Amino acid sequence: MQVTFLGTSSGVPTRGRNVSSVALRLPQRSELWLFDCGEATQHQFLRSELRVSQLSRIFITHMHGDHVLGLPGLLASLGMAGSCGGMDLYGPDPLRDYLEGVLRTTSTRIAYPLRTHRVKQAASSGELLFDDGEFSVRVAPLTHRIPAFAYRVDQKKRPGHFDVAQAQALGIAPGPIYAELKAGRTITLEDGRIINGASLCGPERRGCSLVYCTDTVFCEAAVELARGADLLIHEATFCHGEQELAYQRQHSTSTMAAQTALEAGVRQLALTHLSPRYMPGNQTTPDDLLAEAQAIFPNCLLAKDFLSLEIASGS
Numbered sequence: 001m002q003v004t005f006l007g008t009s010s011g012v013p014t015r016g017r018n019v020s021s022v023a024l025r026l027p028q029r030s031e032l033w034l035f036d037c038g039e040a041t042q043h044q045f046l047r048s049e050l051r052v053s054q055l056s057r058i059f060i061t062h063m064h065g066d067h068v069l070g071l072p073g074l075l076a077s078l079g080m081a082g083s084c085g086g087m088d089l090y091g092p093d094p095l096r097d098y099l100e101g102v103l104r105t106t107s108t109r110i111a112y113p114l115r116t117h118r119v120k121q122a123a124s125s126g127e128l129l130f131d132d133g134e135f136s137v138r139v140a141p142l143t144h145r146i147p148a149f150a151y152r153v154d155q156k157k158r159p160g161h162f163d164v165a166q167a168q169a170l171g172i173a174p175g176p177i178y179a180e181l182k183a184g185r186t187i188t189l190e191d192g193r194i195i196n197g198a199s200l201c202g203p204e205r206r207g208c209s210l211v212y213c214t215d216t217v218f219c220e221a222a223v224e225l226a227r228g229a230d231l232l233i234h235e236a237t238f239c240h241g242e243q244e245l246a247y248q249r250q251h252s253t254s255t256m257a258a259q260t261a262l263e264a265g266v267r268q269l270a271l272t273h274l275s276p277r278y279m280p281g282n283q284t285t286p287d288d289l290l291a292e293a294q295a296i297f298p299n300c301l302l303a304k305d306f307l308s309l310e311i312a313s314g315s
Contacts, residue, residue, distance in 0.1 A: 001027055001155065001208045001311040003231065003270075005303045006044035007036075010215075010237045010251070010273040011066055017305055018044050019066040020273060022212060022233060024153065025050070026135065034058045035151060035212045041070035042077055048306055053083045057130075059137070060091030061214055062148035063098065072102040079110045086113035090129065090139075092147050093118050119149055140225040142216035144250045150216070152225050155207025155313075159184050163200050170195070208311045211266070214273045217247055218256040226264035231311050233303070234260055235273035239284050240292045254289040258296035269293065272303040 002025040009017035019038030023045075026033065032054045034041075045052045055078070061067055071089075078084040089095060096116040103110060122129040123139045130137040134156055142148040162182040168174075172181070172189065180187050181197035188194050211226040214235035226232045237251035246253045252260075254271060261269040271293055278284050290302045 001025065001153070001210060002308055003210065003233070003311060004048060004050060004308045005270075005272065005305055006041055006048065006050075007038050008272045008274060008303045008305055009066075010235070010275050012276060013038075013040065014276050014279060016279075017274065017276075019070075020061075020214065021070070022272075023048075023050055024210065027155075030054050031056050033153070036061055036067040036214075037069075037071040037074055038066045039069040042074045044305065052078065053081065055084075055087065057088045057090070059151050059212070060089065060095055061142070061150065061212070062144060062146055063092055063094050064146065064215070067215075068095075068098065072099060072106070072108070075099070075110060075114065076103075076106075076108045079108075079112060082111075084112040086115070089114070089116045090119050090137075090151075091116070092149065093120060120147070123149055138225065140221045142213065142222060143219040144215045144217070148215055150211060150213040150222055150225050152212075152229065153210045155209065157207055158205045159198075160202030160204055163202070167200055206313045208313045210311055213260070215251055217250045217252055218260060222260050223263045226260060226266055229264065229266045230313055231268050231270060231309065232261050232264065232266040233270045233272055236271040236289055236293065237273055237275050239278065239289050241284075254292040255296055258293040258300060261297040261300070267299065269297050269300040270303045270309065271300065274302075 004023045006021040007018035009019050013019050018040055020036040021038050021041040022035045024033045119139045123141045128136050129139045136154050138152045139149050142150050181200050184198040186196045209229040211229045211232045213222050234257040235252050236254040236257045238246040238253045240253050240255045243253045257271055274286055278286050286302055293300045
């Protein structure tokens, strides 16, 4: 899986950072998922190597403007391009009414199927929000001024590496049959031999996992959702010295994000949703927030717009 940050500022955009949005490219598919869609997200797509036409699912954490104001414009542009076969939207209860109101009052017609899914029930019950047999999505409630949710994407276990040399030694010619064997299926050759594909594959490989967690003050629900994840993307709106302000506004400090990563046992932490007050040149800078987090959780990086990360599983 590949993650690309399209917006890493909190509240308002800056010259170097747009507001919240993260794109996830799924492996072996021409498919993108989007997490949050702040103002001008479609412009960020145009400045990146991503193709907005590959979007199939959008997950919204909460209804604050810096996370949703870019959504109506993006959906409208997809409609005018005529290349969208349908879109699934996931988010808080007001998401559907918000979109219907904006689209109606601006006389914007969406010609493709637009399906909205409320996530509150799945968040409270712990049931899967989505599962297509290859990827699953879970959701958990966060602690913010309005209802907010974190999302976790898990890739299912994959077959082990296929031993081409062993297959050829058995006299199995390359072709469509290799796909069956790679999937671990049992096939019958023309000469009557029965071959178990699993015998030609190595041990099953664990899939990758990603957790997207913003906006929230430190909470146990985020820790539980992120347990053992390969990558945790977590907001770090404030520096450690402003934790009183963080509690007032229900946001995280750099050290809260690091503590979440440490307690959850994740492999890597990416800090995002940085307050514009920490722009380079100010008394406290993003590098200071990174240093605070790394003192608690060393395998931590600072997200920036258009940064792309390859997520690899721990096994």
